Amino acid sequence: MIPASLRALLDATDGQRRAEWAGREVWLAREAWGELVVSLQGAQVLHYLPAPEDARAEGSLSNAPEDAQAAGASPSPEDATAEGSLSNAPLSNASEDTRTRSPDQSEEALVAGGWLWVTPTPQALPGAIRGGIPLCWPWFADENTADESPDRSGPMHGPARKADWRLDAVDEHEEGVELHLSPLERLHSQLVPRAVIQANAKRLHVELVTEHVGETPVKITGALHSYLAVDDARACRIEGLAGARYLDKLADFAEREQQGELGVRGGLDRIYHTNAELTLDDGSQRLRVARQGSDSAVVWNPGDDRPADTSAAAGRRFLCIESANTRLDPVWLVPGAQHLLGTTLSLANDA
Ligand SMILES: O=P(O)(O)OC[C@H]1O[C@H](O)[C@H](O)[C@@H](O)[C@@H]1O
Numbered sequence: 233m234i235p236a237s238l239r240a241l242l243d244a245t246d247g248q249r250r251a252e253w254a255g256r257e258v259w260l261a262r263e264a265w266g267e268l269v270v271s272l273q274g275a276q277v278l279h280y281l282p283a284p285e286d287a288r289a290e291g292s293l294s295n296a297p298e299d300a301q302a303a304g305a306s307p308s309p310e311d312a313t314a315e316g317s318l319s320n321a322p323l324s325n326a327s328e329d330t331r332t333r334s335p336d337q338s339e340e341a342l343v344a345g346g347w348l349w350v351t352p353t354p355q356a357l358p359g360a361i362r363g364g365i366p367l368c369w370p371w372f373a374d375e376n377t378a379d380e381s382p383d384r385s386g387p388m389h390g391p392a393r394k395a396d397w398r399l400d401a402v403d404e405h406e407e408g409v410e411l412h413l414s415p416l417e418r419l420h421s422q423l424v425p426r427a428v429i430q431a432n433a434k435r436l437h438v439e440l441v442t443e444h445v446g447e448t449p450v451k452i453t454g455a456l457h458s459y460l461a462v463d464d465a466r467a468c469r470i471e472g473l474a475g476a477r478y479l480d481k482l483a484d485f486a487e488r489e490q491q492g493e494l495g496v497r498g499g500l501d502r503i504y505h506t507n508a509e510l511t512l513d514d515g516s517q518r519l520r521v522a523r524q525g526s527d528s529a530v531v532w533n534p535g536d537d538r539p540a541d542t543s544a545a546a547g548r549r550f551l552c553i554e555s556a557n558t559r560l561d562p563v564w565l566v567p568g569a570q571h572l573l574g575t576t577l578s579l580a581n582d583a
Pocket residue numbers: 362388389481501502530531532539552
């Protein structure tokens with residue numbers, strides 16, 4: 233679920249290319265296996281949509297947008313421009329439900345299709361884009377809880393998500409693509425991160441590798457802060473958490489145990505202590521969320537306590553399930569060591 237202006241850029245893409253969206257450089261792919269958009273600010277995946285199986289069998293790129301259209305995307309490339317001029321225009325075939333407007337009516341349409349949600353009101357630079365999969369590094373949390381920031385003063389979720397990253401390589405991978413990215417500037421005196429993004433017709437895989445190039449042990453936390461697109465965050469079910477202990481951030485980090493599976497009915501902000509694979513069921517799709525190097529699964533939707541940049545309608549269309557290292561499972565890295573934090577999204581009914 234992405235803003236119409238980003239959908240328009242994709243519709244005008246045949247193969248792979250770079251373009252500008254919301255003042256950021258983005259890398260786009262629209263190929264026989266599906267679609268991928270990555271922002272070079274933050275090495276942040278913004279969009280992933282695998283092509284349907286029948287389209288792949290025919291090996292035809294033209295099926296991808298048709299399928300997106302069926303899911304509520306823009307009617308045709310002719311209705312879009314590469315410069316995103318649709319920004320304030322409602323789409324003729326987007327249902328009322330997918331349109332969101334802020335009180336000043338300046339919020340652009342959100343277009344259904346794709347497994348990730350991106351805000352229709354992106355912050356201006358140097359802010360971070362809310363949506364997709366932001367990389368929180370080298371700490372997770374805010375000024376009160378970011379134990380790993382030098383003076384416990386943030387910035388919230390670390391500097392990586394706002395930094396400029398370089399696209400080092402685009403390789404082919406299992407009939408899809410594999411991207412390698414690294415920050416343009418040094419973000420930590422002893423640690424060096426890199427990101428690997430793999431996408432094909434079956435799955436999206438993101439990993440954040442931290443290498444210790446310094447001389448003294450360092451403690452890190454972090455998160456792959458996935459904003460998963462859902463029909464309604466007040467009617468979702470997450471399977472795989474029954475019996476897990478969690479910290480309830482909305483109750484001053486009180487420790488609790490999950491009774492049965494989690495039915496999401498509104499705002500929540502929890503850190504589950506588990507490495508289990510989870511399944512998100514929003515009633516129309518079952519998405520499998522696997523995690524690597526993570527014993528913390530953060531589940532967040534703001535409910536009524538929304539960030540200032542998020543309207544009520546837009547806020548209902550995502551649920552974050554984050555592959556994280558938090559205060560429950562911080563990682564001590566010694567000189568020469570590496571840590572890999574990963575997440576893999578796939579359909580639960582796919583092999
Ligand atoms: O608004 P942001 O800095 O992107 O943070 C968004 C959210 O991230 C995580 O999920 C935290 O658990 C939340 O407490 C926080 O509100």
